[in-house]
Amino acid sequence: MPNPRPADANDTSRENWALVVLLVLVSLALVSILLPFYAAIMWGLILSLLFTPFHRWLLPRVGHRPTLAALCTLGIVLLIVILPLTLVMLLLAQEAAWLYQGLQSGDINPALYFHRAFNRLPDWVGAILDRFGLVNFATLQRRLTAALAQGSQFAATQVFTIGQNTFEFVVSLSIALYLAFFLIRDGDSTVRAIGRMIPLAPVHRQKLWHKFATVVRATVKGNLLVALIQGALGGLAFWALGVSGALLWAVLMAAFSLLPAVGAALVWGPVALYFLVTGALWHGLALTAYGVLVIGLVDNLLRPILVGKDTRMPDYVVMITTVGGMAIFGINGFILGPLIAAMFLSAWQIFGETR
Template sequence: MRNSGIYFRSFVTLLIIVSVAFGWLLLPYYSALFWGCVFAISFTPLHRKLLAKIPAHPNTAALGTLLLCLVAVIFPLIILTSALIREGATIYRRIESGQLNLGLYYERIVNALPESLHRWLEELGIADVFSIQEKLSAGALEGSKFLASQAVNIGQNTAGFLISMAIMLYLLFFLLRDGSSLARTINLVIPLSDEHKQMLIQKFITVVRATVKGNIVVAATQGALGGFIFWVLGIDGALLWGVIMAFLSLLPAVGAAIIWAPVAVYFLVTGAYWDGAILILFGVLVIGLVDNILRPLLVGKDTKMPDYVVLISTLGGLATFGLNGFVIGPLLAALFMSVWSLFPAAINAQKM
């Protein structure tokens, strides 16, 4: 029995070592692997429908689902990213040449304010036009410079990008084809009760699908609507602002309004009352209602976490994992809450 305990501990130690080493080996391509798993989970229901029609051809069903994923998601994202980078580069050149100066817009807003409000801004220390101008111009220059630099980075790292894309698509094909058997294997090695395993796995799948299917669709819709109204009103960089609004709409309590609301205020205080009124009405009645209408339909009320948890976990995920964090953050938060909800039952089972 003593030797058996030593062997088991040695085996667990070896298992941890080789698992960490394997994870370290895959680390350079973790984004490709992560998104391969995310897309596989998201498109599994569609794959099952295709497989039900051609049960004797699993490879064809997996390939068909992969092609649909490419057409519906991956290719549009690549095209949008390319257009966004080009527009960022254009805005960078305009800011650098002085054609576009955000500080001047701020100056117009301050000069158009009533005297009482102007004095209040001075007391708060934010009426120093020249100081704010410099900060706004510097911030806009840095942001557009970052987008412009991405065009150079993508050009220089084309080989790495193509390798990551190939790995993701290759993994996605096999996860779609062999996902069911792989899930059963993983289910067998998890050292938890069947009930707890089922709950955690279901929570994992639900959060991933809700984030991708629900939040991304809502974000894309709000971003597209925001970019459209900016284009209609003749605002420079409508595509860029639309993408920014799409990202911000992933965050509850702030959303796309953090972009369109200041622009509407600028229109109103500078005398463009019709433009300001149109932007406010469109923002409140169209962009704002998208979240209330689409999110419950695509996500489902029973899968939503509290808004403050989503906000904090999304911000933390973005800060820690970059763009991948808007999925990883809420996923970790959901698993955290699920595991702690199982803790009392685990304690009671231990006592018995």
Template sequence: MNSPQLQRGVFLALLAAVTAAFLWVLMPFFGAVLWGVALAILFTPLYKWLLKKMRGKPNAAALSTLAICLFIVILPLAMVGVSLVQEIALVTQNIRSGQINFAAYFQQILDASPQWLLNLVERFNLGDMAAWQARVSAIAGQASQIIASQALTIGQNTFDFVVSFFVMLYLLYFLVRDGATLSKTMRDAVPLAKPHTHYLLNKFTTVIRATVKGNVAVAIAQGTIGGLAFWFLGVQGALLWAVLMAFLSLLPAVGAALIWGPVAIYFLATGHFWQGGVLIFVGVFVIGLVDNILRPVLVGKDTQMPDYIVLMSTIGGMAIFGINGFVIGPVIAALFMAAWSLFADSGHVGNGHEAAESAEGAGDKKKG
């Protein structure tokens, strides 16, 4: 009854149960833990450099790293967030007062449209123009209500956000300071061949660093360029549209165009040809080039994944996990490809050390 196999089975069941329970306890702080880990991976090279400069004082180096992270990442985001809330309130008020009237904008496009286009719309039974205008008015009204409700929700969730924020900072400090020790403990604890574990953990950290660094850089660049273009052309709520473009730019290839494209069409349809031309030029040749050049360099090159895998994993991750999915999706895809590569190289059996060493060597050559 007390055989070693039974004891091992009971122990493994207990291990699985307490692990699942621990993850369940951490679920309310899932976002805080994820971003704490991501920022720790991103700022670990800075911590190591500061540790050398401070002659091996880990606490001082970790606190300095945390302060730099606050100064260059978190505080700017907080300032943009405060300005965004004010911009949302102003845009919502303008929509309700009629100063921003999407139905009127749509009517201007209809008035400027050629008759052959209106006939084509009717021929394909896309509905009469009056019905379309009514739909646009209804959508605009619903959008204003959604924006107002989301702003209210943000205010109600301020306490949860503050708690999660300080949990993230607290966790970030210890992950930066003790990250090397924790990584070694994980490598020793995972029941895999040590080269396999080392290769997979390296892939995990590389993909997180490349995804956060690359996607955030692309989002900031596209949002800033688009927002400045909107401000220069006199579009109301330029900051709001800039943040939306930055958020949508997390979707490779098509993101920011969902914002600047309809605005450019409106400019052209209402006779503002130079504004429409400028916006199309900026959107295609500036924002588009940022996406097509900067993203593959910062994301695809380091992750060593094809662009279509990055695209599908990013969209799928965001569909499942929300904003956190733009990190989780590519990480899952990279680990999937790495695990199957190890399995294929091992001859489907147990040559784990040789397979991991060969895969790791190939990765080092590609980096070199």
């Protein structure tokens, strides 16, 4: 068979480059369209990864009807994930509204709490505050009042935008559940179709997908479980010590606990310090011991087991990428940070094996 003529080879090369340019352009266009809903798409994918094993278990029990099994799986998602989250958010909104009204009416006076703590400070602490111009309580109160005024203004602004935020939340939730349904029902065929388009050896494609799914499952289940346990333990301690707004503090501790090592301590630490400074010595000591030995132990024991063990990444890599991911992507960064790190390590490992 004669070799292709140079003109034919040039035409083929130009067609290949044109196809590459076209793929890049349409891919960028699609990313720009989907970017506003990247969080909803990500959580739809996460829900499908977490509940696909349940769908596979359920499938033979409903007569191998994929649509019915996917609908039942989605019902379980609504029952054990969406409904409890909605109830907690409603209770949190109620408690935040109570706190806001207390601040406006004067029933809750943070300046009074600071005044009590300020009067009980040792002289050497007062000398340090004097260097920063805070030794005069009137100055401190003015600064605190200004900060509270800004916070109240921000809260009032959020009241006017809550309708828009609710609509955006409902739209994002609908997209996530809609996408999760199809990924749960048709996930295997979708993964195979996408895999055929990736120009890698089958064993490498399988390795990357396995790493992707493992990291997502471990990060979500591990971090969220640790956050829920630490938030519940912290809220229980605050309730037992008579701290107002225990549910609000519990949610804050759960959110901060997504930051490894020091997360929940950013909430219970200042409260324990306030108890110690204001003379509630036993309350402060009890909260400190409870925070270190119980709340901190949960983070130190469970997080390496649930996250680091499955992802097969060192604890310091998980911690740094989690903090960096949250700095860039917000709350979703606790998943995206370790996931990007895992894909980075896997890609370089594959490159080394092929070379």
